[in-house]
Each structure stands twice: as structure tokens, then as C-alpha cells.
Amino acid sequence: MKLQADRIGPLDMFKIGVGPSSSHTVGPMVAALQFRKVLEERVLPQVGDDARLRLEVELYGSLSATGVGHGTDGAVCAGLQGLHPRFSQTDDIWAVMPALEKEPTVLIGDFKLTFQPTEHLKWLGWTMDVKPLPHPNTMRFRLFENELLKFEQIILSVGGGFIERLDAAGSRTGSADTEEPDVELPYPFNTAEEFLAVCARSGETPWNVIIANQEVLGLSEAELRKQLDAILDTMDDCIERGVRTDGILPGGLNVRRRAKDLYARLPEPSARNGNDLRPSIYAIAVNEENAAGGRVVTAPTNGSSGLIPAVWRTLKEQHDLSRETLQNGLIVASVIGALVKTHASISGAEVGCQGEVGTSCAMAAAGAVAMLGGNIKQIEQAAEIGIEHHLGMTCDPIKGLVQIPCIERNAMGAVKALNAAALSLASDGHHLISLDRVLQVMKETGLDMNQKYKETATGGLALG
Numbered sequence: 001m002k003l004q005a006d007r008i009g010p011l012d013m014f015k016i017g018v019g020p021s022s023s024h025t026v027g028p029m030v031a032a033l034q035f036r037k038v039l040e041e042r043v044l045p046q047v048g049d050d051a052r053l054r055l056e057v058e059l060y061g062s063l064s065a066t067g068v069g070h071g072t073d074g075a076v077c078a079g080l081q082g083l084h085p086r087f088s089q090t091d092d093i094w095a096v097m098p099a100l101e102k103e104p105t106v107l108i109g110d111f112k113l114t115f116q117p118t119e120h121l122k123w124l125g126w127t128m129d130v131k132p133l134p135h136p137n138t139m140r141f142r143l144f145e146n147e148l149l150k151f152e153q154i155i156l157s158v159g160g161g162f163i164e165r166l167d168a169a170g171s172r173t174g175s176a177d178t179e180e181p182d183v184e185l186p187y188p189f190n191t192a193e194e195f196l197a198v199c200a201r202s203g204e205t206p207w208n209v210i211i212a213n214q215e216v217l218g219l220s221e222a223e224l225r226k227q228l229d230a231i232l233d234t235m236d237d238c239i240e241r242g243v244r245t246d247g248i249l250p251g252g253l254n255v256r257r258r259a260k261d262l263y264a265r266l267p268e269p270s271a272r273n274g275n276d277l278r279p280s281i282y283a284i285a286v287n288e289e290n291a292a293g294g295r296v297v298t299a300p301t302n303g304s305s306g307l308i309p310a311v312w313r314t315l316k317e318q319h320d321l322s323r324e325t326l327q328n329g330l331i332v333a334s335v336i337g338a339l340v341k342t343h344a345s346i347s348g349a350e351v352g353c354q355g356e357v358g359t360s361c362a363m364a365a366a367g368a369v370a371m372l373g374g375n376i377k378q379i380e381q382a383a384e385i386g387i388e389h390h391l392g393m394t395c396d397p398i399k400g401l402v403q404i405p406c407i408e409r410n411a412m413g414a415v416k417a418l419n420a421a422a423l424s425l426a427s428d429g430h431h432l433i434s435l436d437r438v439l440q441v442m443k444e445t446g447l448d449m450n451q452k453y454k455e456t457a458t459g460g461l462a463l464g
């Protein structure tokens with residue numbers, strides 16, 4: 001099914017999961033879990049009682065180049081063993097791979113499948129069967145019965161925890177985790193211009209437009225708001241843990257956590273002299289938690305998970321915003337994320353960090369304008385500013401860890417988002433470059449960007 005922006009809802013963009021990466025941790029874990037489900041329901045009932053069963057997982061492209069630092073191996077093991085990024089405890093998730101190294105057995109119902117991570121998880125290159133990869137983050141899951149290939153699935157981790165399957169003909173089947181009923185929506189749109197038009201025509205607020213669409217897709221407003229509440233709580237919890245935890249982040253870079261120290265030295269409001277470090281500290285707090293493999297929300301990815309919680313928390317403290325306003329802000333932010341996903345990409349491996357922190361900045365700026373009472377034109381303008389000033393930003397994390405430059409980059413993005421919102425609110429929303437146009441440029445820039453700057457650990461800061 002062709003990707004359509006109005007089908008991607010707030011709960012698709014904001015997923016509660018586990019750090020450090022949505023494309024390299026959450027996506028592979030969900031993919032492994034989904035492969036396990038297919039085995040359980042369709043494949044294993046057809047194998048012989050005494051068959052010897054063995055699994056293999058192949059990681060290609062960027063997943064292979066930076067997967068060790070991103071915990072891709074541990075995430076795949078956890079998914080194969082039936083753990084879920086949202087519903088399983090983070091400590092349990094990271095305990096699976098060491099356990100499989102000792103006892104290499106995946107249990108699915110009564111079936112015992114051999115899977116020894118060191119031996120059966122393969123880190124491969126940029127071609128599959130001598131053909132170019134369908135996506136920089138490609139995985140192949142295989143089941144062998146008595147050493148003969150019985151079943152395989154190719155799954156792509158396309159950013160933000162979204163996954164897609166490749167069908168037998170080699171076509172991408174759309175987001176496997178967001179299959180929606182084929183119904184007509186009250187407010188269809190696929191571009192920013194169309195979204196602006198449906199809001200103007202209907203006279204509805206932008207969040208009510210999305211709520212009406214979601215209701216037709218089967219999600220009631222009450223349920224949506226309940227889930228958004230859980231998302232806001234998870235974001236806040238993450239900030240709280242972040243500003244109370246110190247120590248060294250895992251992975252070998254010896255990056256010292258600093259949110260706690262910065263927070264402790266935050267001056268009282270009266271002594272801030274206009275220089276409010278709160279958004280930066282909150283963003284760093286969340287991204288340090290993410291880097292430590294903790295519980296975070298994709299916004300739209302894990303690498304960019306700190307920016308939106310930082311902006312929401314700061315605005316809540318500054319303006320005493322209600323819970324409903326904060327939810328409405330998330331809904332508006334999700335529209336921008338959906339437009340980027342549809343017309344450009346939210347994957348650092350596909351278009352660089354402009355797709356992650358750039359997108360998050362645009363989402364946050366748009367949500368901030370909505371929460372502060374701006375109109376739809378100002379919302380679009382803020383999102384455009386957020387993307388425009390991240391165009392061309394590369395993705396070059398050192399050692400494949402989501403630490404340098406990712407953590408600080410969220411702090412910079414949060415400040416830019418607040419500035420973009422303030423600039424838009426101070427204007428009448430008139431601007432020359434549309435959001436649709438800037439998304440087109442973002443995609444072209446991402447395609448032109450040298451591969452070594454797209455999450456491959458072969459260029460830029462990754463070289464030290």
C-alpha cells in the first residue's frame with residue numbers, strides 16, 4: 001500500500017520503546033518478534049516432530065556498520081525470544097543475548113530452535129545476493145530445518161521503529177506495523193498544503209482534524225488521549241531519571257553523563273538573565289537515558305528522542321499548560337513527522353541527521369506553536385524553519401553509539417525549535433518556502449549525501 005500521510009497517526013510517530021536507537025534497536029527487535037510470530041503461527045506447525053531447527057539472522061548495511069554500538073544484536077536476540085520493546089522490562093531485554101550465548105536455544109511453544117548469537121547472527125555488507133540493498137537497514141531472518149532452508153523473511157527497519165517487509169516479488173509492503181483499514185477519511189491529506197486546506201475548509205483545529213481521522217481508523221478520542229498521556233508520562237519519567245543519574249555511559253567511549261550536574265547547578269528563574277538552560281538539560285537527560293538503553297519514546301526516532309520532551313517540559317513550566325494542551329501539541333507534531341516520513345525520510349541511514357533531529361525540531365516547533373495558540377499558517381511556518389535550518393546535517397555517530405554527536409544535538413535542536421516557534425508566533429505566518437518544498441529539498445539532499453555521512457561509521461566525527 002502506498003504511504004499516505006493521513007494514515008500515519010500520533011501513536012505511530014510516538015512509540016514507547018527502548019534505547020539507544022529506533023532504527024537499529026527498536027525496529028530490529030520488532031522485526032525479530034514479528035518473524036517469531038510468523039514461525040509460530042504458520043511455519044512451525046508444518047515441521048516434523050524430530051526436526052533439527054536452527055535460526056540465522058543477517059544484518060546488512062548500516063545495521064551491520066553501526067549495529068554493535070546501537071545494541072542491534074541484543075535487540076534481535078530479545079525479539080526472537082519473544083520480548084517486546086514497549087512491554088518488556090529494559091533489564092530483561094538486555095539480559096537475553098548473554099543468556100543465549102550460554103544456552104543457545106530460542107523457545108517457541110514446544111519447539112526448540114538453535115540460535116547462538118556469535119555464530120548465527122551475521123554482520124554483512126552493502127549487497128544481498130550480489131544485488132544492492134532495498135534499504136540501508138536491511139535484515140534477513142532464516143529458519144533451517146535439518147540444515148535446509150525452510151523459510152525466510154526480509155525486513156527493513158526504515159526509521160523511527162517502523163518496519164516494512166519485502167514480498168516475494170521484492171516489493172516493499174508498506175509499514176508492517178501500521179496496517180490500517182481501507183476506509184475513507186473525513187479529512188484526507190497527503191501534503192502540508194492539503195493539510196492546511198482541510199483545516200481551513202473545515203474550520204476545525206488541526207488536532208481535531210487528526211482526532212476525527214483516527215476515530216474513523218478505529219481509535220477513539222478517549223483511547224488516543226489515554227495513550228498520549230502514557231507517552232507524556234514516559235517522556236517526563238525519562239527526564240526525571242536523566243537528571244538524577246550520573247556515571248559513565250556504556251559502549252567504551254567513556255562519555256560522562258552530565259544532565260544531573262547541569263540540573264543541580266540550574267539557577268533559580270530570577271537569576272537566569274534570559275539564558276534558560278532548561279531545554280538543553282532536559283534534552284540531554286533524555287538522550288543520556290536513551291544512550292544507556294533505557295525506556296524512551298520515539299520522537300520521531302530514539303536518536304532524536306530528547307528534543308520534544310525538553311520542549312514540552314519547558315513550555316509546561318513556563319506557561320502552566322494543561323494536560324490536554326500538551327496532548328494536542330503532540331498530535332500536531334505527529335502530523336509534521338508523518339509528512340516527513342511520507343515525502344522525505346526519518347531515517348539517519350537514509351538521509352542523515354536532518355531526518356532525525358531536523359524532523360524532531362520541525363515537529364517540536366509546530367507543536368509548540370499549536371500549544372501557544374498559533375494558527376495553522378504559523379504552525380506550518382515553524383515546521384518549515386525547523387527543517388530548513390537542519391538541511392544537510394550528517395549522521396556520523398562515533399563508534400556507532402548514539403552519544404556523540406547525538407546527545408548534544410538534541411539540546412541544540414530543542415533551542416532551535418523554541419526559537420522557530422517564537423519567530424513564527426511573532427509573524428503572520430507568511431513565508432516564501434513552503435513546508436512541502438523544504439521536504440522535497442530534504443529528500444534530494446539526503447539522496448545526494450555521501451554514504452559515509454549516513455550512519456555508516458566511515459566518515460565525519462565517527463573517524464574521531
Ligand code: SF4
Nearest residue numbers: 303348353356395406
Ligand atoms: S547523528 Fe543524528 S541521525 Fe545519526 S544516530 Fe545520532 S541522532 Fe540519529
